[in-house]
Amino acid sequence: MVEQHIASAFDRDLEAIQARIMKMGGLVESAIREAAQALETRDEELALTVRQGDKAIDGLEELINEETARLIALRSPAASDLRLVLSVMKIAGNLERIGDYAKNMAKRTGVLAQGPSISEGTSALRRMAREVERMLKDALDSYIQRDVELARDVIERDRDVDQMYNALFREFLTHMMEDPRNISACMHLHFIAKNTERMGDHVTSIAEQVIYLVTGEKPEEDRKKYDTTSTTPQEI
Amino acid sequence: MVEQHIASAFDRDLEAIQARIMKMGGLVESAIREAAQALETRDEELALTVRQGDKAIDGLEELINEETARLIALRSPAASDLRLVLSVMKIAGNLERIGDYAKNMAKRTGVLAQGPSISEGTSALRRMAREVERMLKDALDSYIQRDVELARDVIERDRDVDQMYNALFREFLTHMMEDPRNISACMHLHFIAKNTERMGDHVTSIAEQVIYLVTGEKPEEDRKKYDTTSTTPQEI
Numbered sequence: 001m002v003e004q005h006i007a008s009a010f011d012r013d014l015e016a017i018q019a020r021i022m023k024m025g026g027l028v029e030s031a032i033r034e035a036a037q038a039l040e041t042r043d044e045e046l047a048l049t050v051r052q053g054d055k056a057i058d059g060l061e062e063l064i065n066e067e068t069a070r071l072i073a074l075r076s077p078a079a080s081d082l083r084l085v086l087s088v089m090k091i092a093g094n095l096e097r098i099g100d101y102a103k104n105m106a107k108r109t110g111v112l113a114q115g116p117s118i119s120e121g122t123s124a125l126r127r128m129a130r131e132v133e134r135m136l137k138d139a140l141d142s143y144i145q146r147d148v149e150l151a152r153d154v155i156e157r158d159r160d161v162d163q164m165y166n167a168l169f170r171e172f173l174t175h176m177m178e179d180p181r182n183i184s185a186c187m188h189l190h191f192i193a194k195n196t197e198r199m200g201d202h203v204t205s206i207a208e209q210v211i212y213l214v215t216g217e218k219p220e221e222d223r224k225k226y227d228t229t230s231t232t233p234q235e236i
Numbered sequence: 237m238v239e240q241h242i243a244s245a246f247d248r249d250l251e252a253i254q255a256r257i258m259k260m261g262g263l264v265e266s267a268i269r270e271a272a273q274a275l276e277t278r279d280e281e282l283a284l285t286v287r288q289g290d291k292a293i294d295g296l297e298e299l300i301n302e303e304t305a306r307l308i309a310l311r312s313p314a315a316s317d318l319r320l321v322l323s324v325m326k327i328a329g330n331l332e333r334i335g336d337y338a339k340n341m342a343k344r345t346g347v348l349a350q351g352p353s354i355s356e357g358t359s360a361l362r363r364m365a366r367e368v369e370r371m372l373k374d375a376l377d378s379y380i381q382r383d384v385e386l387a388r389d390v391i392e393r394d395r396d397v398d399q400m401y402n403a404l405f406r407e408f409l410t411h412m413m414e415d416p417r418n419i420s421a422c423m424h425l426h427f428i429a430k431n432t433e434r435m436g437d438h439v440t441s442i443a444e445q446v447i448y449l450v451t452g453e454k455p456e457e458d459r460k461k462y463d464t465t466s467t468t469p470q471e472i
Contacts, residue, residue, distance in 0.1 A: 072308040
């Protein structure tokens with residue numbers, strides 16, 4: 001009886017932490033969406049909202065880390081529960097990083113609003129961000145529902161994001177070569193594209209945690225990267 | 237007597253984990269140095285060594301996380317000890333990220349070796365990487381010795397790294413404008429510069445952990461960033 005009581009106290013504590021993860025996930029999804037919208041519509045006010053909102057995301061991560069540590073110390077969870085608790089910390093870390101990238105996108109919006117408009121670029125970036133946002137939603141759903149199939153689907157879709165990045169990389173290079181006045185703006189857009197691609201990597205890492213939790217299966221050591229731009233010379 | 241016995245078992249376990257942190261730190265310092273050297277001398281073999289070496293760094297982080305969790309579960313440390321244990325996990329996370337950036341630098345070396353040489357750029361990058369490597373060494377020393385002054389010095393020096401990055405950003409933009417054939421190489425070099433600047437941020441985060449551990453003082457919420465390129469329009 002006592003054991004069961006302890007076990008359910010652990011579950012209750014963990015549920016409270018997971019609720020915070022979901023809240024954090026919701027804030028990060030909004031940050032991605034609003035940062036990409038601000039970039040496309042050159043809305044500096046919205047960009048500022050995203051930048052300021054990042055503090056709440058960081059605060060949640062800190063809270064989750066503290067509560068998780070307290071949970072471990074208080075309940076001394078067994079191996080499989082410990083794995084679960086550590087995955088919560090990792091997911092919070094991934095979400096925090098994604099939030100940082102969204103904030104950085106918002107920061108660059110201010111600079112870009114002052115230069116020439118590269119509108120095809122910014123709308124392609126918004127599509128890319130939209131896909132990452134959807135992947136994030138599904139990755140978090142797969143976590144809550146322990147849905148391995150959905151998690152695998154998220155990982156699969158990260159390839160599309162990598163390919164969107166590759167296409168943008170080439171597009172920005174072309175713009176830069178065509179007109180040197182585009183160079184500065186394209187450098188910023190390129191960073192945004194790369195950061196969005198990295199958001200996708202963090203979402204993938206969340207999905208991999210889900211697979212590991214349910215199946216005990218670790219992701220392949222060398223998951224094939226579909227961003228080829230750092231290893232392939234560009235032919236333009 | 238029993239309490240004291242438990243306390244020293246905690247200390248012993250923690251020391252073992254800290255020894256791993258130091259080993260991880262040594263590997264990361266080498267990775268930074270060798271990646272920058274490979275970039276400057278266009279040494280693709282050395283670059284490959286760096287890329288392969290990242291697995292050992294990742295493996296150490298995983299081990300540290302597992303051992304740290306086990307330590308918390310087994311010893312149920314009090315608040316201040318828990319803070320110490322969590323800082324170990326954070327530092328391992330910072331080191332792993334720095335290792336990733338070094339690996340990425342090594343990956344780009346292969347592409348760059350096939351294009352035009354931008355030798356002033358790569359030697360400036362190597363100087364920047366050298367400074368980050370020194371900062372990392374000092375940050376880890378400050379951690380082991382609980383040396384707040386040294387930690388503050390590291391944080392101060394990150395400004396220089398940010399300024400080196402700003403200078404390189406402008407230099408690469410100029411190269412790109414002068415000759416479109418430099419654009420592709422400069423994009424890669426620019427990423428490397430940005431990643432090196434981010435390494436400095438992670439080193440700073442380690443130093444901030446030290447200050448927090450010793451003084452309980454949190455870093456300012458909005459530590460002034462001296463990378464101004466994402467918020468200032470470029471005048472060229």
